[in-house]
Amino acid sequence: MKYEAKKLEKAQFELNITVEPKDYEKNMEKAAVRLSERAAIKGFRPGKAPYLAVKEQLGEIKILEEALESIVQGSFYEAIQKEKLETIGMPQITIEKMAPGNNLIFKAVVALLPKVKLPDLSVIKVECKDVKVEKTQTDEVLANLQKMQRRESAKTEPVANEDKVVIDMEMFIDKVPMEGGQAKDHQVYMSEEHYIPGLTDQLVGLNKDETKEFTLKFPKEHYQKQFAGKDVDFKVKVKDVFALKYPELNDELAKTLGQESMAKLRELLEHNLLHEAEHKEGQRVEIAILEQILEKTTFEEMPEILVNSEKRKMFYELKHSLDQHGVTMEQYLKDLKKTEEDIAKDFTEQATKRAKSALISRQVALDNDLKVEAGEMETEVKAIREACPEDKNVEENLKKPEVLETIATTIQNRKVVEFLKNKVLPGGVKKHDCDHDHK
Secondary structure, three states: OEEEEEEEOOOEEEEEEEEOHHHOHHHHHHHHHHHHHHOOOOOOOOOOOOHHHHHHHHOHHHHHHHHHHHHHHHHHHHHHHHHOOOEEEEEEEEEEEOOOOOOEEEEEEEEEOOOEEOOOHHHOOOOOOOOOOOHHHHHHHHHHHHHHOOEEEEOOOOOOOOOEEEEEEEEEEOOEEEEEEEEEEEEEEOOOOOOOOOHHHHHOOOOOOOEEEEEEEOOOOOOOOOOOOOEEEEEEEEEEEEEEEOOOOOHHHHHHOOOOOHHHHHHHHHHHHHHHHHHHHHHHHHHHHHHHHHHHOEEOOOOHHHHHHHHHHHHHHHHHHHHHOOOOHHHHHHHHOOOHHHHHHHHHHHHHHHHHHHHHHHHHHHHOOOOOOHHHHHHHHHHHHHHOOOOHHHHHHOOOHHHHHHHHHHHHHHHHHHHHHHHHOOOOHHHOOOOHHHO
């Protein structure tokens, strides 16, 4: 095999490869066996026909076509090994010449993994902030638990500030019904903030079966951009009114929530809030460390394939978030008056940053010999199985190489984060309350 190598722009590399017939002879023989297993060759059992018989019946070009993938893969791999190239993604292959008994010539264009030069970690300065839980935070959680235990009873009196109201609602702009502006049996808790400011004020004093028309201005930051800041006409009908009764914050309420007293419940809530605050502080520290390293790291030119891969992940994350809120991608794009191509452009900066962060994590692991051990993989896979014991899809996914690779990358990233914290934080990670997981 002979080849010519050439570096291209946009972090790509071109290999023009020539494979002589003697170098792909074994590939042809194996291809002939595979063909004879699938095609009936007269006088021979499946897979037992000699090369000449397969050639005579099917033609040598058919054998070469069958062998092509293995010839290209083998010679391409040999070339990148000789050039000591670190590539990413699949190569773009163009067959230049292909005929039985002649040199096979093809061109391969592949993206290169950019070289990364990390900064001296001693110049990275990040410190943890003190984490504490205020009494008001615990009070707020208790108030929410109290709301969850409230009882409702239908009432005939007019709507008051502490009630729950069930309404039918229609919304109009310039006397035209708003898209998605009709709601049947819409529940409004009068003591809570509503996404339409002023709505609860308009409902106070209304009676069951009473209707009312009024106008409110949608907030400028409303998630439906086409309605933000506009005057909207409302037509509402009160279907039901409920008085709400809240339990007292005492030991009895604590017992219904599995605690022996209100003091014990407060203690548990404070512990949980502290754990959450420590976790958030740990995340803030990780991001701060990575951002400083990112700012001081030198990268070769970033290949498009890496950035595009992160864009695809971001699209998936956006779609998942929209699904959770009951919004389709089509509606989201319509509201923003953008196309998927526009969103992809918007993602470019963040996708590039994410791709660079992944390269940093990889380089830290390489430079410091941070490897994923077999036992760590087994523990992680076992935990996934135990978390979803009845899900057959989980078991099937755990057999896929790409899923196992993702799990391994996740483990390695965790090891990198711990390594960086130990290097950057004064005194090491274990002495800092900001990292709850290492207490």
